[in-house]
Amino acid sequence: MMYLKLAWRNMWRSRRRTMITVSSVLFAVIFAILMRVIAVGMFEKMIADTVKITSGYLQIHQKGYWDNKTVDSAFAEDPRLNSVLDNNPDVSCWTRKMESFSLASAGERTKGILISGIEPTKEKKFSGISGLCVDGAYLADSDRSVLLAEGLAKYLGLKAGDTIVLLGQGYHGSMATGKYPVKGIVKLGMPELNKVLAWMPLGLARDFLGTGTANTAISVIPAHTNDLARMSAHLLPAELKEKYEVMTWQEMIPELDQLYKGKMVQNEIMSGILYLVIAFGIFGTILMMLNERMHEFGILLAIGMKKWILAVTVVLEMILMSVMGALLGIAAAIPIVWYLRINPLRFQGDTAKVMEKFNIDPVIIPSLEPHHFLMQGYIVGCISVALSVFAVIKILSIKPIDAINS
Amino acid sequence: MNEVIKITDVSKIYNPEAIPVKAVDGVTLTVEAGEFTALVGPSGSGKTTLLNLIGGLDHPTSGTVEIAGTNITTMRENALIDFRLRHIGFVFQAYNLVPVLSAQENVELVMLLQGKSAKERSDRAKELLASVGLPDKLDKRPSELSGGQQQRVAVARALASKPGFILADEPTANLDSVSTSNLLDIMTRLNKENNMTFIFSTHDQRVIDKARRVIKLVDGKIESDSRQ
16 A cells, blocks of 8 residues: 555656646547547447348348349248247347349439338338438338338439339249339438438338248347347257358448448557557656656665565556546546537538548447447556556666666 | 674775776774764765675675675675665665655655554654654655754664664765754664664764764775774
């Protein structure tokens, strides 16, 4: 306890220098946290928006579907599959999908689109697209109408109440054609998807494609999204694994995963530069402190303080200083992040266009995951310990008489 | 009488390979328990070097230094630190208290290093500070004490480990006459009442007058060794 007291009081001997060091750590931690939570928040939102509306975090298909994505690979559901998913506590919700490509036409315009047959009631909870309606109304399970993404509707010049003509290939080479009323328009945050997606109730999609009671996929949202690989491996019992494959969103949309990982690496490099600045600040303090207190170290060794005890007090001092800066930085970052969370900033102009190009909704909603905050304290603590090794080596090599005479 | 310190033909040469400087040159002497010894001599005569050698802070170029029958010249650094903690008390010219600790904590620090319990440390620190006339300064930091008071805390710190003897390097050099007188009274009382051995280097005639043995060094050699 006395050594801790000694370290704490020593820390305040050079109050101004300590304040400078603590401040440099504090500001670097604030910037590192902001950089991290903004990047993670933006990309997690992008992933959640994309994944919920397209694949789900996990997707179950008939084996081989992913390599040959046609309606011919649609599957009639094994009744055991429902109970497996309903009784799994790790599954938050699941829904059936019937997906295919089609040509959409209205007036003089035609466009290749992605048709997604959904269970409207379940989909409400699953993806929340019902809340994104900007015109008309959301689908009901028994509807014989479609929902269009806003970009697609705009391209085709359609609004709620108009009619769209669809033409595609149905089950086993049959012709899929139909003319459907547009019930609503949905605006998606992902600009590319916003230009090509159309939804229809599952029953209507099955009729349109002629698949009977089959689906192409079952999409799943797990209760926790942090260990999808493990969940995907254990989601189905062995007997169902023979018939079905389970894929994670990372496997289904690898370009999104790579984009996310690339951005995180970029973010880590920037954080690394910030931490390098912190490291130099702490190292400068160590050097000055060692230089200023060498005589005192000599006296302490003369009166019988063992070198390792002296080293421990110095390391404690450095850790206290750094951790104090880190904790203050975390404390200062929390209200800023909280403010940005409840008052998200929306990018405008060219920046927004660039972000949209990369399928990123140009809005800042920072992540509130505690580990992004705590990690900064941990990293700063590690930097202090690593740099303190220099002080330890220096102290272990002190000759008392030289130190006293210094 | 038992020998506390036995120095045999000790020399210390600085820069032996460039321009050799013989700080201590073939000194042989013994100090017995309870002696109150002054090392005197002009500046550069080797007083401080000899004290450093006795205190195990420096290694002699040749010769042996035995403390309480143990040859410390061949001891390794860590063993020497431990040896100093248990056998030798130091009082420095510039007091050299830890500035961030109170008077009591400075005295306790040595006992903490010895692994003494908190109660034992506290009781003994209070007792020692009372014995040097500072019972009301326990919580004062060095910056809140006068030079004389700091040096008395340094004496209490030196006594805290119950050492075999105390080495004091010019202990009164920075003190005014009143503080010097007080400090000398304390040191002589401790010497008489507790049979504590003191060896100090000094230029101060008042200190020399109080010493019962005076060793004069000139050019690193003992010129005279007299008892008074």
